[in-house]
Amino acid sequence: MVVGDVTTSTDVLVIGAGPGGYVAAIRAAQLDLDVTLVEKGEYGGACLNRGCIPSKALLNGSELASEAGQAEELGIYADPTVALDEMMSWKDGIVDQLTSGIEQLCTAAGVNLMKGTAEFAAENKIRIVHQGEGQGSESLKFENCIIATGSRPIEIPEFDFDDERIVSSDGALNFETVPDELVIVGAGYIGMELATVYSRLGSDVSVIEMLEQVLPSYEGDIASVVRKRAERFGVDFHFGYTADRWAASDGKAVLTAVPADEAAHDSEIELTADRILVAVGRRPVTETLGIEAAGVETDAQGFIPTDSRCRTNKEHIFAVGDVAGEPMLAHKGSKEGEVAAEVIAGEPAAVDYRALPAAVFTDPEIGTVGLTEDEATNEGVTPVTGEFQFQASGRALTANRTEGFVRIVAAKETERVIGAQIVGPEASELIAEIAAMIEMGAKLQDIGSTVHTHPTLSEAVMEAAQNARGKAIHRQN
Amino acid sequence: MVREFELPDVGEGVAEGELLRWQVEPGDSVSEDQPVAEVETDKAVVDVPSPVDGVVEELRAAEGEIVPVGDVIIVFRVEGEDEPDGTETAPTDDTTADSGHQTDEEAPTQPAEDAQSEPAVTQRVQVAAPPSVRRLARELGVDISSIADSSLGRITESDVRAHANTDSHSSSQEQSNQQTAAAERQKQQATSTQSVSSVQARETADRETTVAVPKTRHVAAKEGIDLDTVPTDERKDGEPFVTLETVQEYAEAQQQAQKTDREAVAERAAADEPARPESRKPYKGIRQTIGSAMTSSKYTAPHVTHQDEVDVTALVDARSTLRQEAEEHDIRLTYMPFVMKACAAALQENPQVNISLDEANEEIVEKQYYNIGVATATDDGLLVPVVEDVDAKGLLEVASETNEKTQRARERSLSPEEMRGGTFTISNIGGIGGEYGTPIINQPESAILALGEIKKKPRVVEADGEETIEPRHVMTLSLSFDHRVLDGADAARFTNSVQKYLRNPNLLLLE
Numbered sequence: 001m002v003v004g005d006v007t008t009s010t011d012v013l014v015i016g017a018g019p020g021g022y023v024a025a026i027r028a029a030q031l032d033l034d035v036t037l038v039e040k041g042e043y044g045g046a047c048l049n050r051g052c053i054p055s056k057a058l059l060n061g062s063e064l065a066s067e068a069g070q071a072e073e074l075g076i077y078a079d080p081t082v083a084l085d086e087m088m089s090w091k092d093g094i095v096d097q098l099t100s101g102i103e104q105l106c107t108a109a110g111v112n113l114m115k116g117t118a119e120f121a122a123e124n125k126i127r128i129v130h131q132g133e134g135q136g137s138e139s140l141k142f143e144n145c146i147i148a149t150g151s152r153p154i155e156i157p158e159f160d161f162d163d164e165r166i167v168s169s170d171g172a173l174n175f176e177t178v179p180d181e182l183v184i185v186g187a188g189y190i191g192m193e194l195a196t197v198y199s200r201l202g203s204d205v206s207v208i209e210m211l212e213q214v215l216p217s218y219e220g221d222i223a224s225v226v227r228k229r230a231e232r233f234g235v236d237f238h239f240g241y242t243a244d245r246w247a248a249s250d251g252k253a254v255l256t257a258v259p260a261d262e263a264a265h266d267s268e269i270e271l272t273a274d275r276i277l278v279a280v281g282r283r284p285v286t287e288t289l290g291i292e293a294a295g296v297e298t299d300a301q302g303f304i305p306t307d308s309r310c311r312t313n314k315e316h317i318f319a320v321g322d323v324a325g326e327p328m329l330a331h332k333g334s335k336e337g338e339v340a341a342e343v344i345a346g347e348p349a350a351v352d353y354r355a356l357p358a359a360v361f362t363d364p365e366i367g368t369v370g371l372t373e374d375e376a377t378n379e380g381v382t383p384v385t386g387e388f389q390f391q392a393s394g395r396a397l398t399a400n401r402t403e404g405f406v407r408i409v410a411a412k413e414t415e416r417v418i419g420a421q422i423v424g425p426e427a428s429e430l431i432a433e434i435a436a437m438i439e440m441g442a443k444l445q446d447i448g449s450t451v452h453t454h455p456t457l458s459e460a461v462m463e464a465a466q467n468a469r470g471k472a473i474h475r476q477n
Numbered sequence: 478m479v480r481e482f483e484l485p486d487v488g489e490g491v492a493e494g495e496l497l498r499w500q501v502e503p504g505d506s507v508s509e510d511q512p513v514a515e516v517e518t519d520k521a522v523v524d525v526p527s528p529v530d531g532v533v534e535e536l537r538a539a540e541g542e543i544v545p546v547g548d549v550i551i552v553f554r555v556e557g558e559d560e561p562d563g564t565e566t567a568p569t570d571d572t573t574a575d576s577g578h579q580t581d582e583e584a585p586t587q588p589a590e591d592a593q594s595e596p597a598v599t600q601r602v603q604v605a606a607p608p609s610v611r612r613l614a615r616e617l618g619v620d621i622s623s624i625a626d627s628s629l630g631r632i633t634e635s636d637v638r639a640h641a642n643t644d645s646h647s648s649s650q651e652q653s654n655q656q657t658a659a660a661e662r663q664k665q666q667a668t669s670t671q672s673v674s675s676v677q678a679r680e681t682a683d684r685e686t687t688v689a690v691p692k693t694r695h696v697a698a699k700e701g702i703d704l705d706t707v708p709t710d711e712r713k714d715g716e717p718f719v720t721l722e723t724v725q726e727y728a729e730a731q732q733q734a735q736k737t738d739r740e741a742v743a744e745r746a747a748a749d750e751p752a753r754p755e756s757r758k759p760y761k762g763i764r765q766t767i768g769s770a771m772t773s774s775k776y777t778a779p780h781v782t783h784q785d786e787v788d789v790t791a792l793v794d795a796r797s798t799l800r801q802e803a804e805e806h807d808i809r810l811t812y813m814p815f816v817m818k819a820c821a822a823a824l825q826e827n828p829q830v831n832i833s834l835d836e837a838n839e840e841i842v843e844k845q846y847y848n849i850g851v852a853t854a855t856d857d858g859l860l861v862p863v864v865e866d867v868d869a870k871g872l873l874e875v876a877s878e879t880n881e882k883t884q885r886a887r888e889r890s891l892s893p894e895e896m897r898g899g900t901f902t903i904s905n906i907g908g909i910g911g912e913y914g915t916p917i918i919n920q921p922e923s924a925i926l927a928l929g930e931i932k933k934k935p936r937v938v939e940a941d942g943e944e945t946i947e948p949r950h951v952m953t954l955s956l957s958f959d960h961r962v963l964d965g966a967d968a969a970r971f972t973n974s975v976q977k978y979l980r981n982p983n984l985l986l987l988e
Binding site (some may be wrong): 115143 | 484606611631632689809812930931
């Protein structure tokens with residue numbers, strides 16, 4: 001500990017300026033608390049700099065390129081040329097705009113911003129180590145602290161990230177050229193989103209997955225819609241394999257994958273690649289925090305357990321976002337950030353998600369909220385479901401995007417809506433209606449009787465609700 | 478055969494009730510519809526009638542216990558009927574879907590925790606209420622899952638308000654548990670300490686949230702009191718509210734109790750000295766060097782500490798303005814360089830302080846250079862890197878050199894020369910806590926300044942002849958000086974100079 005500097009104090013110290021941290025800081029400042037926000041890197045965290053925003057920019061760019069090139073059916077003949085470096089600078093411009101916006105919002109709200117790496121020195125004291133030789137450090141006492149340090153990509157043995165051959169999602173969002181051959185390890189949502197981007201931009205994409213389906217956390221019929229569409233784009237899947245090692249050969253990398261279960265596959269496979277993207281998951285950033293000095297407990301995976309008020313085992317220390325556990329979603333972090341700030345200000349806030357929506361921006365998109373049929377059964381509720389295929393939607397046909405479906409889950413006894421799964425065009429937007437309905441305690445009839453605009457994709461939501469009641473018009477019930 | 482009887486839904490939508498009194502005992506014969514128990518719900522006291530003619534075999538709930546609807550409370554033996562395979566659950570009129578799945582093993586032993594875990598599922602799936610209504614319930618302290626939802630419809634704002642009104646002494650499981658726990662603590666306190674004040678005689682609370690004004694929070698924090706444990710009957714916006722007076726009264730009571738405890742412990746300890754867990758490590762190296770330097774300083778120089786405070790609000794503003802500028806030069810600007818510059822300027826104004834005593838030659842050495850040491854705690858102990866000629870260097874230069882040297886002190890890569898030649902030392906006790914301290918002079922210097930933490934404090938501010946109380950940034954100063962060569966007046970004059978520069982950092986521009 002250094003006492004070479006005068007210690008200052010703050011009501012609320014927020015560590016990390018990602019979507020959990022900056023929201024917490026602004027909310028706390030709005031509640032008239034004295035707030036200091038410490039960030040070691042860029043404002044906006046993984047979401048803005050290495051996640052949601054840049055990946056969505058590239059997904060949009062690649063979608064335009066791919067659709068323009070495949071619209072012969074509509075009588076459009078085009079052969080788009082993609083200048084990836086230009087697409088990247090367009091993306092970087094968006095990221096810059098948003099990150100500087102966050103800085104301005106924080107400053108305008110009266111948040112003190114500090115750059116540096118935070119290390120706990122005691123239960124209510126932090127040392128902020130500044131970057132760069134001889135920049136020193138300073139100490140800060142706090143009454144309350146919100147830990148929002150986020151997560152980082154997991155590395156696997158033999159595949160250390162080198163930003164050349166072996167990249168994490170961070171690296172894959174900054175390629176200078178489209179790789180001819182891209183091997184992706186892991187078919188979770190990050191692997192599948194980037195498979196979508198680069199297959200649409202013309203890469204030869206192979207995906208290695210230990211399990212037997214893509215997007216293992218989703219139901220099989222949803223995952224298979226995404227897998228089929230990816231296969232149409234030419235993505236090769238190797239299920240039941242794990243990446244074992246790689247070697248350089250003729251200016252390329254040759255990756256060797258071994259069977260995850262020798263009963264299923266009996267031999268290794270080799271795949272050549274210009275780049276290998278390892279996307280096997282993310283883990284919380286807690287190890288550099290000196291968290292033990294504050295007496296905050298973590299679980300076996302390094303996550304910080306919290307209660308419904310985002311409190312850790314220490315009354316005055318809170319944790320929000322990825323670092324506080326799954327699911328790692330920016331909007332979950334933001335909501336928790338608000339709750340933590342409000343709890344500190346003495347308001348009766350609590351995390352209260354009966355409907356936490358999630359979206360995967362594959363092609364087609366997935367949007368989910370609330371419970372699945374199985375989860376409802378496990379919670380002792382008898383479910384009833386209704387479905388509607390986009391194939392029967394006029395709007396989907398005119399958009400030339402007919403794959404996928406809407407499924408709504410309700411409690412059979414009360415007909416109350418408790419969940420929905422959508423795979424198909426604009427699923428990430430459509431899911432919002434059902435999230436609102438669940439929050440408001442809507443019944444199937446409430447959705448079914450709400451007039452939906454024609455012709456839109458949202459009609460599929462109405463039809464699915466009616467189907468669950470045996471009253472759909474545009475399908476057999 | 479044996480009939481288990483579950484607590485029926487004794488009123489519309491009631492989830493649980495307090496078993497007030499048993500009207501039968503095991504072995505009693507009962508006839509159908511004869512009252513066997515009195516149960517109090519949040520709405521009324523009702524008699525629970527026997528569903529059968531038979532003999533009471535077992536009572537499964539104690540008087541005073543909160544029993545969820547659907548829990549088995551009594552077991553009857555019914556004469557003349559067969560006993561096909563063990564027990565059978567007697568159906569009641571209002572048996573809910575949930576109670577049906579309880580197994581024979583579960584039912585009798587199901588404790589309160591099980592009943593509590595139920596709302597978690599209920600919350601997620603069965604209780605339908607818009608977010609605004611759920612928030613209102615939290616504001617009013619109402620457990621939303623305990624609100625009747627008999628129509629399978631949605632809970633509205635007025636349902637929550639009605640529940641909060643009719644049920645201010647809510648019968649929810651959680652609260653009654655808290656009351657039990659509080660009562661338990663109260664009992665313990667009463668037996669452990671004889672002299673209890675009126676506050677302590679009241680129960681100690683254990684709430685989740687407590688409303689209080691910031692000042693109360695501050696006082697509580699200072700006294701080490703958890704506001705959630707301070708008993709109160711007052712409420713504000715539906716939440717328990719604690720006043721400053723209550724906290725002070727409670728703190729006094731606690732201290733009294735702790736004192737009594739300590740005395741008791743001390744007595745026991747004196748009576749019987751047991752082996753205590755402890756470990757030893759060598760007193761050597763830098764720790765020992767610091768030790769002998771401190772001892773020698775403390776016992777050769779008669780230390781006197783002059784203490785004062787300074788309003789540094791303008792400094793806080795100046796630093797926050799200049800920080801941006803400094804960052805463009807890649808320099809981290811903290812408060813320390815300002816204090817160093819202020820001390821150098823004050824030493825120039827008060828040359829009698831910038832001296833050392835050369836005992837061997839019986840001379841007082843007055844120095845015309847201003848080298849300031851910055852006490853830096855490292856993992857091994859205290860080191861004092863020295864920044865030379867602070868008077869001649871710009872603020873940014875001082876900042877950058879200080880940053881660099883304190884960093885290297887921490888890394889233990891500072892050379893001994895870089896810790897020599899100081900004419901004055903600044904230490905910072907605010908880093909660890911406390912307002913004032915007695916720093917020990919870093920000899921051969923003759924004074925040392927310790928800084929407290931910059932804290933917001935209420936201060937009287939005079940502007941245009943009018944006095945107002947405002948929150949100001951205040952820093953405490955503790956100047957220890959060698960009374961052989963300096964007098965109290967020297968120390969006070971020097972401190973006044975330092976204050977002048979810290980109060981008005983613009984003056985440093987003239988330096």
